[in-house]
Amino acid sequence: MKRLIALLAMGVVANLTACTSTESIGSFWLGDDGEISHSAEPVPVPRGSGLEYHPDSRDREYQQHIAVDPGYRDPLHQGFSPSQTHKRLNDYASQLAMDLMDNATRLTQQDMVGVTSFVRLNESLGDSTVLGNQLSEYLIAELQEFGLAIVDFKMAGGVTVTPFGDFVLSRKANALAKQVSMDHVVTGTIIEDDRGVRINARIVSMQNKQVVASANIYIPAFIVTDLNKGLTAQVPVQ
Template sequence: MPILNQKSLVKHTFSVLLLTTYLTGCSVLTQQVESGYYKDEMNFPIHSDSYQENAILPDARFVMPQAIQSLTLADHVQILAQNLVGNMEYITPDTPIGVTHFAQLDSDLMTTNVLGLQIAESLVTEFHKFRLPVVDYKATEYIRVTPNGDFFLSRDYNDLKNQLPMDYIVTGTLADTPRGVMINARVLGVTTKKVVAATALLIPSDVVGELETITDVAQVEQ
Protein backbone atom coordinates (compact mmCIF):
# COMPACT_ATOMS: atom_id res chain seq x y z
CA MET A 1 0.00 0.00 0.00
CA PRO A 2 1.44 3.45 -0.85
CA ILE A 3 2.62 5.55 2.06
CA LEU A 4 0.10 8.32 1.21
CA ASN A 5 -2.81 5.89 1.37
CA GLN A 6 -1.54 4.48 4.68
CA LYS A 7 -1.52 7.97 6.19
CA SER A 8 -5.01 8.64 4.87
CA LEU A 9 -6.26 5.37 6.38
CA VAL A 10 -4.70 6.15 9.76
CA LYS A 11 -6.18 9.66 9.72
CA HIS A 12 -9.61 8.30 8.81
CA THR A 13 -9.45 5.64 11.53
CA PHE A 14 -8.41 8.23 14.14
CA SER A 15 -11.29 10.51 13.13
CA VAL A 16 -13.79 7.67 13.50
CA LEU A 17 -12.42 6.77 16.94
CA LEU A 18 -12.51 10.41 18.04
CA LEU A 19 -16.12 10.81 16.88
CA THR A 20 -17.12 7.56 18.62
CA THR A 21 -15.48 8.68 21.85
CA TYR A 22 -17.21 12.07 21.67
CA LEU A 23 -20.63 10.54 21.10
CA THR A 24 -20.07 8.03 23.89
CA GLY A 25 -19.05 10.80 26.26
CA CYS A 26 -22.14 12.83 25.41
CA SER A 27 -24.32 9.79 26.04
CA VAL A 28 -22.71 9.11 29.42
CA LEU A 29 -22.96 12.78 30.44
CA THR A 30 -26.64 12.85 29.48
CA GLN A 31 -27.30 9.73 31.54
CA GLN A 32 -25.45 11.18 34.53
CA VAL A 33 -27.39 14.43 34.37
CA GLU A 34 -30.71 12.63 33.99
CA SER A 35 -29.89 10.33 36.91
CA GLY A 36 -29.03 13.29 39.13
CA TYR A 37 -25.29 12.62 39.28
CA TYR A 38 -24.59 16.25 38.49
CA LYS A 39 -27.62 17.61 40.29
CA ASP A 40 -25.64 19.37 43.00
CA GLU A 41 -23.18 20.81 40.50
CA MET A 42 -25.97 22.18 38.31
CA ASN A 43 -27.67 23.95 41.20
CA PHE A 44 -24.67 26.14 41.81
CA PRO A 45 -24.76 28.67 44.68
CA ILE A 46 -26.01 32.11 43.83
CA HIS A 47 -22.72 33.63 45.00
CA SER A 48 -20.59 31.49 42.68
CA ASP A 49 -18.81 32.79 39.60
CA SER A 50 -20.97 30.55 37.41
CA TYR A 51 -24.11 32.21 38.72
CA GLN A 52 -22.70 35.69 38.33
CA GLU A 53 -21.82 35.04 34.68
CA ASN A 54 -24.88 33.08 33.60
CA ALA A 55 -27.85 33.60 35.90
CA ILE A 56 -28.78 37.20 35.09
CA LEU A 57 -29.97 37.82 31.56
CA PRO A 58 -29.07 41.07 29.73
CA ASP A 59 -32.31 42.82 30.73
CA ALA A 60 -31.45 42.07 34.41
CA ARG A 61 -34.98 41.00 35.30
CA PHE A 62 -35.02 37.23 35.10
CA VAL A 63 -33.07 34.46 36.78
CA MET A 64 -32.27 31.17 35.07
CA PRO A 65 -34.40 28.29 36.45
CA GLN A 66 -31.47 26.22 37.71
CA ALA A 67 -30.50 28.98 40.15
CA ILE A 68 -33.95 29.45 41.67
CA GLN A 69 -34.09 26.42 43.95
CA SER A 70 -33.46 26.76 47.70
CA LEU A 71 -32.78 30.49 47.73
CA THR A 72 -32.36 32.22 51.08
CA LEU A 73 -33.51 35.74 51.93
CA ALA A 74 -29.96 36.97 51.31
CA ASP A 75 -30.07 35.42 47.83
CA HIS A 76 -33.37 37.16 47.00
CA VAL A 77 -31.99 40.51 48.15
CA GLN A 78 -28.90 39.95 46.02
CA ILE A 79 -31.13 39.42 42.99
CA LEU A 80 -33.09 42.55 43.95
CA ALA A 81 -29.88 44.59 44.05
CA GLN A 82 -28.66 43.16 40.75
CA ASN A 83 -31.97 44.06 39.12
CA LEU A 84 -31.78 47.62 40.41
CA VAL A 85 -28.17 48.09 39.33
CA GLY A 86 -29.00 46.51 35.98
CA ASN A 87 -31.40 49.31 35.00
CA MET A 88 -29.97 52.28 36.91
CA GLU A 89 -29.65 55.66 35.21
CA TYR A 90 -27.32 58.52 36.12
CA ILE A 91 -25.76 56.74 39.11
CA THR A 92 -22.00 56.24 39.01
CA PRO A 93 -19.38 54.90 41.46
CA ASP A 94 -19.04 58.52 42.63
CA THR A 95 -22.75 59.00 43.39
CA PRO A 96 -23.57 58.73 47.12
CA ILE A 97 -26.80 56.90 47.90
CA GLY A 98 -28.77 56.05 51.03
CA VAL A 99 -30.95 53.03 51.78
CA THR A 100 -34.16 53.36 53.80
CA HIS A 101 -36.38 50.69 55.30
CA PHE A 102 -39.11 49.26 53.10
CA ALA A 103 -42.61 50.30 54.23
CA GLN A 104 -45.74 48.18 54.30
CA LEU A 105 -47.83 49.11 51.28
CA ASP A 106 -51.16 49.10 53.12
CA SER A 107 -49.91 51.52 55.78
CA ASP A 108 -49.23 55.25 55.95
CA LEU A 109 -45.77 54.38 54.55
CA MET A 110 -44.27 54.99 57.97
CA THR A 111 -44.63 51.40 59.18
CA THR A 112 -42.32 48.49 58.49
CA ASN A 113 -41.55 45.04 59.89
CA VAL A 114 -38.55 42.77 60.37
CA LEU A 115 -38.54 41.92 56.65
CA GLY A 116 -38.42 45.59 55.66
CA LEU A 117 -35.59 46.16 58.13
CA GLN A 118 -33.55 43.20 56.92
CA ILE A 119 -33.97 44.03 53.22
CA ALA A 120 -32.53 47.50 53.82
CA GLU A 121 -29.59 46.13 55.79
CA SER A 122 -28.82 43.53 53.14
CA LEU A 123 -29.09 46.07 50.31
CA VAL A 124 -26.35 48.14 51.93
CA THR A 125 -24.09 45.10 51.70
CA GLU A 126 -25.07 44.31 48.12
CA PHE A 127 -24.60 47.85 46.82
CA HIS A 128 -21.19 47.99 48.47
CA LYS A 129 -20.25 44.88 46.48
CA PHE A 130 -21.00 46.92 43.35
CA ARG A 131 -18.62 49.59 44.70
CA LEU A 132 -21.45 52.11 45.00
CA PRO A 133 -20.85 54.67 47.79
CA VAL A 134 -23.60 53.98 50.35
CA VAL A 135 -24.07 56.60 53.07
CA ASP A 136 -25.18 55.23 56.45
CA TYR A 137 -27.18 58.19 57.73
CA LYS A 138 -27.76 56.43 61.10
CA ALA A 139 -24.08 56.81 61.98
CA THR A 140 -23.36 59.23 64.82
CA GLU A 141 -20.19 61.16 65.59
CA TYR A 142 -19.37 59.24 68.75
CA ILE A 143 -19.49 55.75 70.26
CA ARG A 144 -22.05 55.25 73.01
CA VAL A 145 -20.73 52.89 75.69
CA THR A 146 -23.66 51.35 77.58
CA PRO A 147 -24.28 48.31 79.81
CA ASN A 148 -25.99 46.68 76.80
CA GLY A 149 -23.05 47.20 74.43
CA ASP A 150 -21.06 49.81 72.52
CA PHE A 151 -22.93 51.48 69.67
CA PHE A 152 -22.16 53.87 66.83
CA LEU A 153 -25.55 53.81 65.07
CA SER A 154 -28.69 55.49 66.35
CA ARG A 155 -32.37 55.91 65.46
CA ASP A 156 -32.66 59.09 67.51
CA TYR A 157 -32.71 61.97 65.06
CA ASN A 158 -31.18 64.22 67.72
CA ASP A 159 -27.98 62.16 67.42
CA LEU A 160 -27.77 62.48 63.64
CA LYS A 161 -26.68 65.14 61.19
CA ASN A 162 -29.34 67.28 59.56
CA GLN A 163 -27.69 67.12 56.16
CA LEU A 164 -25.79 64.32 54.49
CA PRO A 165 -24.23 64.06 51.01
CA MET A 166 -26.82 61.77 49.40
CA ASP A 167 -27.98 62.31 45.83
CA TYR A 168 -30.22 59.23 45.60
CA ILE A 169 -32.30 57.10 47.96
CA VAL A 170 -33.12 53.39 47.68
CA THR A 171 -36.58 52.69 49.06
CA GLY A 172 -39.61 50.50 48.46
CA THR A 173 -42.75 48.82 49.74
CA LEU A 174 -43.86 45.39 50.96
CA ALA A 175 -47.15 43.86 49.83
CA ASP A 176 -48.50 40.59 51.24
CA THR A 177 -49.76 38.09 48.65
CA PRO A 178 -51.00 34.48 48.91
CA ARG A 179 -47.62 33.24 47.63
CA GLY A 180 -45.36 35.50 49.66
CA VAL A 181 -44.35 39.15 49.95
CA MET A 182 -44.02 41.30 46.84
CA ILE A 183 -41.09 43.68 47.09
CA ASN A 184 -41.35 46.87 45.04
CA ALA A 185 -37.99 48.63 45.07
CA ARG A 186 -36.90 51.88 43.47
CA VAL A 187 -34.08 54.40 43.44
CA LEU A 188 -35.13 58.05 43.62
CA GLY A 189 -33.34 61.35 43.20
CA VAL A 190 -33.37 63.23 46.52
CA THR A 191 -34.12 66.60 44.95
CA THR A 192 -35.76 65.64 41.66
CA LYS A 193 -37.82 62.70 43.07
CA LYS A 194 -37.24 61.08 39.68
CA VAL A 195 -37.18 57.28 39.58
CA VAL A 196 -33.85 56.19 38.09
CA ALA A 197 -34.23 52.45 38.75
CA ALA A 198 -37.08 50.15 39.73
CA THR A 199 -37.78 46.46 40.08
CA ALA A 200 -40.16 44.03 41.76
CA LEU A 201 -39.48 40.65 43.32
CA LEU A 202 -41.62 38.06 45.11
CA ILE A 203 -40.11 36.53 48.23
CA PRO A 204 -41.85 33.18 48.87
CA SER A 205 -43.82 32.64 52.07
CA ASP A 206 -41.47 29.94 53.35
CA VAL A 207 -38.47 32.28 53.13
CA VAL A 208 -40.35 35.04 54.95
CA GLY A 209 -41.54 32.51 57.51
CA GLU A 210 -37.98 31.51 58.34
CA LEU A 211 -37.08 35.13 59.14
CA GLU A 212 -40.17 35.57 61.31
CA THR A 213 -39.40 32.32 63.15
CA ILE A 214 -35.87 33.49 63.95
CA THR A 215 -37.26 36.81 65.21
CA ASP A 216 -39.83 35.09 67.43
CA VAL A 217 -37.14 32.87 68.95
CA ALA A 218 -34.91 35.89 69.65
CA GLN A 219 -37.77 37.70 71.38
CA VAL A 220 -38.53 34.67 73.54
CA GLU A 221 -34.86 34.37 74.56
CA GLN A 222 -34.84 38.02 75.61
Protein backbone atom coordinates in the same frame (compact mmCIF):
# COMPACT_ATOMS: atom_id res chain seq x y z
CA MET B 1 -63.75 -16.27 41.02
CA LYS B 2 -63.99 -12.47 40.96
CA ARG B 3 -67.67 -12.65 41.82
CA LEU B 4 -66.99 -14.94 44.78
CA ILE B 5 -64.31 -12.64 46.24
CA ALA B 6 -66.68 -9.70 45.95
CA LEU B 7 -69.46 -11.60 47.76
CA LEU B 8 -67.08 -12.66 50.54
CA ALA B 9 -65.92 -9.09 50.97
CA MET B 10 -69.48 -7.86 51.24
CA GLY B 11 -70.39 -10.50 53.82
CA VAL B 12 -68.16 -9.00 56.48
CA VAL B 13 -69.87 -5.64 55.97
CA ALA B 14 -73.25 -7.20 56.62
CA ASN B 15 -72.03 -9.06 59.74
CA LEU B 16 -70.11 -6.12 61.27
CA THR B 17 -73.00 -3.73 60.88
CA ALA B 18 -75.65 -6.29 61.87
CA CYS B 19 -77.68 -5.37 58.83
CA THR B 20 -80.90 -7.29 58.29
CA SER B 21 -81.37 -5.95 54.77
CA THR B 22 -79.32 -6.14 51.64
CA GLU B 23 -76.19 -3.91 51.77
CA SER B 24 -74.06 -3.15 48.72
CA ILE B 25 -70.85 -1.33 47.97
CA GLY B 26 -68.34 -1.57 45.16
CA SER B 27 -66.26 -4.67 44.64
CA PHE B 28 -62.52 -5.12 44.32
CA TRP B 29 -60.04 -7.92 43.66
CA LEU B 30 -56.31 -8.53 43.32
CA GLY B 31 -55.33 -9.68 39.84
CA ASP B 32 -52.59 -12.11 38.85
CA ASP B 33 -50.34 -9.16 37.97
CA GLY B 34 -50.62 -7.76 41.50
CA GLU B 35 -52.77 -4.78 40.45
CA ILE B 36 -55.89 -3.92 42.43
CA SER B 37 -59.05 -3.66 40.36
CA HIS B 38 -62.18 -1.92 41.57
CA SER B 39 -65.73 -1.64 40.34
CA ALA B 40 -68.08 0.99 41.70
CA GLU B 41 -71.10 -1.07 40.64
CA PRO B 42 -72.82 -2.37 43.79
CA VAL B 43 -72.78 -6.09 44.57
CA PRO B 44 -75.81 -7.42 46.48
CA VAL B 45 -75.23 -9.33 49.74
CA PRO B 46 -77.87 -12.01 50.33
CA ARG B 47 -79.75 -11.65 53.59
CA GLY B 48 -78.73 -14.27 56.15
CA SER B 49 -76.08 -15.77 53.87
CA GLY B 50 -73.79 -16.58 56.80
CA LEU B 51 -70.76 -15.52 54.82
CA GLU B 52 -67.94 -14.10 56.89
CA TYR B 53 -64.76 -12.51 55.66
CA HIS B 54 -61.67 -11.64 57.68
CA PRO B 55 -59.72 -8.62 56.30
CA ASP B 56 -56.12 -9.23 55.33
CA SER B 57 -53.26 -7.15 53.88
CA ARG B 58 -55.07 -6.77 50.57
CA ASP B 59 -57.86 -4.84 52.25
CA ARG B 60 -55.38 -2.46 53.87
CA GLU B 61 -53.59 -2.03 50.56
CA TYR B 62 -56.87 -1.19 48.86
CA GLN B 63 -57.80 1.36 51.50
CA GLN B 64 -54.44 3.09 50.97
CA HIS B 65 -55.02 2.94 47.23
CA ILE B 66 -58.39 4.74 47.33
CA ALA B 67 -57.22 7.23 49.98
CA VAL B 68 -54.78 8.86 47.58
CA ASP B 69 -56.17 12.01 45.95
CA PRO B 70 -54.79 12.12 42.41
CA GLY B 71 -55.97 15.70 41.80
CA TYR B 72 -53.46 18.54 41.50
CA ARG B 73 -53.12 20.90 44.43
CA ASP B 74 -51.30 24.19 44.35
CA PRO B 75 -48.55 23.71 47.00
CA LEU B 76 -48.51 27.41 47.92
CA HIS B 77 -52.27 27.61 48.50
CA GLN B 78 -52.06 24.35 50.47
CA GLY B 79 -49.59 25.87 52.92
CA PHE B 80 -46.44 24.43 51.36
CA SER B 81 -43.39 24.83 53.59
CA PRO B 82 -40.19 22.91 52.79
CA SER B 83 -38.26 21.31 55.64
CA GLN B 84 -35.04 22.66 54.13
CA THR B 85 -34.21 25.26 51.51
CA HIS B 86 -30.94 26.62 50.17
CA LYS B 87 -32.53 30.00 49.47
CA ARG B 88 -32.05 32.79 52.00
CA LEU B 89 -33.16 36.41 52.10
CA ASN B 90 -29.71 37.64 51.09
CA ASP B 91 -30.05 35.63 47.84
CA TYR B 92 -33.18 37.62 46.98
CA ALA B 93 -31.41 40.84 47.99
CA SER B 94 -28.56 39.96 45.63
CA GLN B 95 -30.99 39.39 42.75
CA LEU B 96 -32.82 42.63 43.53
CA ALA B 97 -29.56 44.63 43.59
CA MET B 98 -28.53 43.12 40.25
CA ASP B 99 -31.87 44.03 38.67
CA LEU B 100 -31.66 47.58 40.03
CA MET B 101 -28.20 48.11 38.57
CA ASP B 102 -29.22 46.62 35.22
CA ASN B 103 -32.02 49.20 34.97
CA ALA B 104 -30.10 52.15 36.41
CA THR B 105 -29.85 55.40 34.42
CA ARG B 106 -28.00 58.63 35.34
CA LEU B 107 -26.37 56.92 38.33
CA THR B 108 -22.61 57.16 38.86
CA GLN B 109 -20.17 55.72 41.38
CA GLN B 110 -19.66 59.20 42.80
CA ASP B 111 -23.31 59.56 43.81
CA MET B 112 -23.97 59.15 47.55
CA VAL B 113 -26.76 56.61 48.10
CA GLY B 114 -28.72 55.84 51.27
CA VAL B 115 -30.80 52.68 51.82
CA THR B 116 -34.07 52.91 53.76
CA SER B 117 -36.47 50.29 55.13
CA PHE B 118 -39.08 48.82 52.80
CA VAL B 119 -42.64 49.58 53.92
CA ARG B 120 -46.10 48.12 53.47
CA LEU B 121 -48.12 49.66 50.67
CA ASN B 122 -50.85 51.26 52.79
CA GLU B 123 -52.21 54.71 53.63
CA SER B 124 -49.33 55.80 55.84
CA LEU B 125 -46.36 54.25 53.99
CA GLY B 126 -44.71 54.18 57.41
CA ASP B 127 -45.26 50.57 58.43
CA SER B 128 -42.19 48.37 57.99
CA THR B 129 -41.70 44.66 58.80
CA VAL B 130 -38.89 42.31 59.78
CA LEU B 131 -38.53 41.54 56.08
CA GLY B 132 -38.46 45.22 55.15
CA ASN B 133 -35.72 46.06 57.65
CA GLN B 134 -33.54 43.03 56.97
CA LEU B 135 -33.81 43.44 53.20
CA SER B 136 -32.52 47.01 53.42
CA GLU B 137 -29.56 45.84 55.50
CA TYR B 138 -28.64 43.19 52.93
CA LEU B 139 -28.94 45.71 50.10
CA ILE B 140 -26.26 47.93 51.66
CA ALA B 141 -23.62 45.26 51.06
CA GLU B 142 -25.06 44.05 47.76
CA LEU B 143 -25.21 47.53 46.18
CA GLN B 144 -21.75 48.44 47.44
CA GLU B 145 -20.37 45.44 45.55
CA PHE B 146 -21.51 47.20 42.37
CA GLY B 147 -19.36 50.21 43.30
CA LEU B 148 -22.04 52.53 44.69
CA ALA B 149 -21.04 54.97 47.43
CA ILE B 150 -23.38 53.95 50.25
CA VAL B 151 -24.21 56.39 53.07
CA ASP B 152 -25.23 55.05 56.50
CA PHE B 153 -27.45 57.79 57.88
CA LYS B 154 -28.04 55.84 61.12
CA MET B 155 -24.58 56.82 62.32
CA ALA B 156 -24.71 58.79 65.55
CA GLY B 157 -22.66 61.90 66.17
CA GLY B 158 -20.23 59.89 68.32
CA VAL B 159 -19.57 56.56 70.02
CA THR B 160 -21.72 55.71 73.03
CA VAL B 161 -19.91 53.52 75.58
CA THR B 162 -22.09 51.42 77.92
CA PRO B 163 -21.59 48.33 80.13
CA PHE B 164 -23.33 46.31 77.41
CA GLY B 165 -21.17 47.44 74.49
CA ASP B 166 -19.92 50.37 72.45
CA PHE B 167 -22.48 51.75 70.00
CA VAL B 168 -22.34 54.10 67.05
CA LEU B 169 -25.64 53.27 65.33
CA SER B 170 -28.90 54.73 66.55
CA ARG B 171 -32.54 55.30 65.61
CA LYS B 172 -32.95 58.27 67.94
CA ALA B 173 -33.36 61.37 65.83
CA ASN B 174 -31.63 63.66 68.32
CA ALA B 175 -28.53 61.43 68.36
CA LEU B 176 -28.05 61.34 64.58
CA ALA B 177 -26.06 63.74 62.47
CA LYS B 178 -28.10 66.81 61.61
CA GLN B 179 -27.14 66.86 57.95
CA VAL B 180 -26.34 63.81 55.81
CA SER B 181 -25.36 64.42 52.21
CA MET B 182 -27.21 62.01 49.88
CA ASP B 183 -27.77 62.23 46.15
CA HIS B 184 -30.07 59.21 45.89
CA VAL B 185 -32.03 56.95 48.20
CA VAL B 186 -33.06 53.30 47.82
CA THR B 187 -36.63 52.71 48.93
CA GLY B 188 -39.51 50.39 48.14
CA THR B 189 -42.87 48.93 49.06
CA ILE B 190 -44.08 45.54 50.31
CA ILE B 191 -47.25 43.92 48.94
CA GLU B 192 -48.29 40.80 50.87
CA ASP B 193 -50.60 37.97 49.81
CA ASP B 194 -51.19 34.30 50.66
CA ARG B 195 -48.30 33.11 48.50
CA GLY B 196 -45.63 35.52 49.66
CA VAL B 197 -44.42 39.10 49.35
CA ARG B 198 -43.91 41.29 46.29
CA ILE B 199 -41.04 43.76 46.72
CA ASN B 200 -41.07 46.88 44.54
CA ALA B 201 -37.73 48.67 44.85
CA ARG B 202 -36.43 51.88 43.32
CA ILE B 203 -33.55 54.31 43.53
CA VAL B 204 -34.81 57.90 43.62
CA SER B 205 -32.97 61.19 43.20
CA MET B 206 -33.14 63.37 46.31
CA GLN B 207 -32.90 66.51 44.18
CA ASN B 208 -35.74 66.12 41.69
CA LYS B 209 -37.44 62.85 42.90
CA GLN B 210 -36.65 61.15 39.59
CA VAL B 211 -36.61 57.36 39.64
CA VAL B 212 -33.23 56.35 38.24
CA ALA B 213 -33.66 52.59 38.75
CA SER B 214 -36.50 50.20 39.57
CA ALA B 215 -36.97 46.48 40.00
CA ASN B 216 -39.29 44.02 41.69
CA ILE B 217 -38.97 40.53 43.05
CA TYR B 218 -41.30 37.97 44.63
CA ILE B 219 -40.31 36.26 47.88
CA PRO B 220 -42.22 33.04 48.82
CA ALA B 221 -44.22 32.91 52.03
CA PHE B 222 -42.05 30.26 53.68
CA ILE B 223 -39.02 32.57 53.47
CA VAL B 224 -40.98 35.31 55.24
CA THR B 225 -42.33 32.88 57.85
CA ASP B 226 -38.82 31.66 58.61
CA LEU B 227 -37.72 35.24 59.34
CA ASN B 228 -40.45 35.60 61.96
CA LYS B 229 -39.49 32.45 63.88
CA GLY B 230 -38.24 33.31 67.31
CA LEU B 231 -39.29 36.93 66.90
CA THR B 232 -40.36 38.44 70.20
CA ALA B 233 -42.45 41.52 70.82
CA GLN B 234 -40.33 44.66 70.71
CA VAL B 235 -41.16 47.95 72.32
CA PRO B 236 -40.46 50.91 70.02
CA VAL B 237 -37.83 53.34 71.20
CA GLN B 238 -39.43 56.63 72.17
